[in-house]
Amino acid sequence: MDLADEGEQFDPTYPIGVDRRWHGGCHIASRSQNEAVRAVADGEVVAYRVCQHLDGPDGAVKDSDLGFVLLRHETETGENCKLRFYSLYMHLRHLGGYGGNCNPKDLPEWLRMPSGIESGDGKKVSRKDVLGWIGQCNGRMYLHFEIFMTRADFEAYFSGTQLGRANPSTPASTDYWGDSYYVIPAGLPILAQPSGTVKDKLNGIEFPPLKGTTATARKLYIEVKFRSGQKLTRVWRDDGEGQRTLLTATPILEADYEYSMYARACALYPACPSDGYELLRFGRILSRPETLPAGNRATWFRVAFDQDKQGYVDIHNAGIQKLSDADFPSFMGWEKVSEGAGPFARDGLCDIDLLKNLLKDKNPGHNPYAGSSANKAMRYYVQMGEGVREKLRGMVCEMPSEWDGSNKEARYQKLKEPGEGDLAGFQRFMAFVGKAQFWDKTGLPSTTTEKLWFFHPLAFIRHFRKCGWLSEHEFEQIFPTTYTQKSGGKVTSAANALPAKLREKYRPILNRFIRKHLLAQSSKRIAHFLGQGAEESRTLTWMDERRSESSCNTLYGGKLGNDLPGDGYRFRGRGMKQLTGKYNYAEFWVYKGWIFRTSFSQSWWSRPKSVRPAIAEPDRLIHDDALTIETAAWYWEATPNSGGPHLRSTINATVDAAPVDEKSVRTVTVTINGGHNGLENRIHHTMRIYLIVGDGPK
Structure with missing residues (x-):
């Protein structure tokens, strides 16, 4: 471009x-x-x-x-x-x-x-x-x-x-893509630090003191971009009569904000980090049903309110209009x-x-x-x-x-007026225009x-291109009806065919979570995410681990937080990325707000008398189509370490820093699989999908 x-x-x-x-x-x-x-x-x-x-x-x-x-x-x-x-x-x-x-x-x-x-x-x-x-x-x-x-x-x-609307409003639609925009009305409080900040931190997240406190004297327009882990914010002041003044000659840069957004959501919104992540990403909760209590939704963004003056504003405030590139806001041109x-x-x-x-x-x-x-x-x-x-x-x-010959005379009639040229030249020109027209x-x-x-x-x-929504035809190329795999250096077709109906069932869900977790920021992210998922789920046909109860208990017993008899099978691999082990299930349950981290002991698997997480109905991960996909997107964002609560750097950070090649697929595979199981096939799928969604020629 x-x-x-x-x-x-x-x-x-x-x-x-x-x-x-x-x-x-x-x-x-x-x-x-x-x-x-x-x-x-x-x-x-x-x-x-x-x-x-x-x-x-x-x-x-x-x-x-x-x-x-x-x-x-x-x-x-x-x-x-x-x-x-x-x-x-x-x-x-x-x-x-x-x-x-x-x-x-x-x-x-x-x-x-x-x-x-x-x-x-x-x-x-x-x-x-x-x-x-x-x-x-x-x-x-x-x-x-x-x-x-x-x-x-x-x-x-x-x-x-919102195209053509001078005063846009937050749309009822959940179609939200690209960059985010916020319209802050005059008179809204802008603070030096968020309410409740103690020693420059709110729930462990640092909010350095800025130059508030004040109230916005004029309407502000905010643009928020996420690029390669960074959060970039630009602010304009509305000066009336269609005039705006840019208050951020250099965008407000918050380095690694995106890469740490999952950890930030977990700290600031412990009642439901999933909803909190959407507040940080979109400024509002798009998923249904909403779980996070209404009183726990303050979302503090760093903004400028004058030249060289910054503060924090609660973007969740109902008076702030929340838009995206999907809305074509007039104030963005x-x-x-x-x-x-x-x-x-x-x-x-x-x-x-x-x-x-x-x-x-x-x-x-x-x-x-x-x-x-x-x-x-x-x-x-x-x-x-x-x-x-x-x-x-x-x-x-x-x-x-201009290619419609029916308006040719009206379009070019001025050329016949005095001073515009000679009649013979006009006639030659009109004849040539007629040759070009095809309507x-x-x-x-x-x-x-x-x-x-x-x-x-x-x-x-x-x-x-900011949209990132995969069409039916693109999705059919990514997850074809006939499954192909690579083994021993050869690409072959396998027996498990993907019905078109099944593919279409998962397509809108995958698209939603690709947007939520900023995978649509680059074709590299999409290729890696879907390439790994193609191997883990056998292109969406295998959402539940196909092992016997005894083999699951033998393979996973005493691992991944599975400390009770039968846990290996109870918490076997489910979902597009085969979420496995009681530890990972507990982390996802906390993320969704179904259990609280304070309701069970940390490191329960190594302390016999500790309180274990109460994980009800683990099969809901395959009975609910959205959860089947969301577990994969969540794991991609969170990458929890199976040995404890420490969170590694996100996979997106790894993907952004390298080209799409065998080395980068190997690195991502270790994070997803814990080893190199199916590596050759993961490389095959990732490179194949990158040719479809990437920027280069076929």
């Missing part, structure tokens, strides 16, 4: 063309002229064209590629949150221009021969599939890239978000713009003064073209104005498609009567 951003061209930009008309996409150049263009997601082909030669206006130089692929994508961003969008790849290179590493064998067969404008007819592509190579337009090498949604699809998805209701007039031309007003730009600076050329003035402002391009990335715009082959409604909603495509991808 960084390379794509580097290659983005700014003449024209999104959503304003060089002639001040709507421009629904961005232009991306490449360091290499033989750069492959790949599908951004699994999708269905709507329409395409493969050109044999360059094209251009009649009687002019043939210097433009008119090959394209239009894809429709359907996916999810959460439970019952379906997203349908379209991606367009325009100016794909003509077949006669292939050279270097442009190998037609890398393309789907239907893109290897020249064609006219063709309908997709049900053709499918997968994420990362090669669609062609960057071509040219008007002699310049670049890809024109768009992402848009139809009106019906847009309203179906975004009506449940998301803005809805419709033709005729903003800077774009009904004729599709953008007015520079109205644009400045929309961007709340009070000091746009000197523009050398003001009063002379409207087009040049707009281009100068967009390219040179401070922060303008970044603000334009957040615009979600309702406009017609009538898509089966989509005319955008003259039903406009589309466009996004800056790179901003769209960056944003939704």
Whole structure:
């Protein structure tokens, strides 16, 4: 994504063309002229064209590629949150221009021969599939890239978000992903230390004294990011009239906060660390049912309330709005713009003064073209104005498609006005535009009567990549119907097949806990977590250890806290990661708030007369589908030492510090398994899954 951003061209930009008309996409150049263009997601082909030669206006130089692929994508961003969008790849290179590493064998067969404008007819592509190579337009090498949604699809998805709402509120939905945002109203207390702090500690957790106590004079906007173990907080003060002041030139950094979040939750919320972890992660409890008592939910976050002044605020306070990237909050730059209701007039031309007003730009600076050329003035402002391009990335715009021939005359009628050019040139231009347009082959409604909603495509991808929700197709690749394993250096198919119904039962649950425990922060974390789970559970088909009672008692008796006869079988391996032993069961029961740590003796297994933990119904770990998965996510976060209550560093810390390779899988395997049992297979699954969820090519 960084390379794509580097290659983005700014003449024209999104959503304003060089002639001040709507421009629904961005232009991306490449360091290499033989750069492959790949599908951004699994999708269905709507329409395409493969050109044999360059094209251009009649009687002019043939210097433009008119090959394209239009894809429709359907996916999810959460439970019952379906997203349908379209991606367009325009100016794909003509077949006669292939050279270097442009190998037609890398393309789907239907893109290897020249064609006219063709309908997709049900053709499918997968994420990362090669669609062609960057071509040219008007002699310049670049890809024109768009992402848009139809009106019906847009309203179906975004009506449940905060997009376009000047005063967002905490959503009722539990669809919470990406980074967190909090709106703190004026007048809320900010303290030098949390209430109840003794000697700079609250329940053993350090809260160093800061510069409170005060009350917020103005509304504050808080952004919280978790990155590689760190917690990063930025704060803006609302100065009215759409103006904000950043109070944290350098984000507030709390090192290793994420890696220690489980221990923090256990200390601050002993009545139910699971709910407490969600308060620290989301600012509210999303799981149902809630266990933590209402009076024990204070959640102290470190924030800035003025330049160089910080204090602690209770984020759980009901007056604070709690949002995430799933909500598209306006104060983070998301803005809805419709033709005729903003800077774009009904004729599709953008007015520079109205644009400045929309961007709340009070000091746009000197523009050398003001009063002379409207087009040049707009281009100068967009390219040179401070922060303008970044603000334009957040615009979600309702406009017609430039590829729809039914609005061609209305779109370009201004070109016939005096001073815009000669009639013959206009006619040649319009004929060439007609060659490029293809909308009538898509089966989509005319955008003259039903406009589309466009996004800056790179901003769209960056944003939704934070989601981390694995789709049905991705999940089928990760846990295929036919189980494969590796033994003796060979990959073979095993007998235990995974029914699609069983896979779908666990998919939303796994997605929820991947989000909760910040595994979605990186594809490395997801690959390791699911790779280990694939071996432990035989790809979700083995959630209960398949050993006899006598063999479990022989294998586990006297170990892992199993100090009574029959404990080996009673606390045998259950769940996706095969949680094993009374000690681990007791730790999970404490985490869920089902028993209190004070209700049993520490090291009970070595003290005959001590009080043991009362663990009722251990089989609930396989009878409750959510618990079957949650035990795996909990163990990944907590990594309890089987010899006692000491907690090792989290697995996420190990994964973040290393590439996905055999060495890192070996290290994680020891933490999960206590040894190297099934190591070859764990390596096989982890590397296989990383190819699916990772960032690199297939």
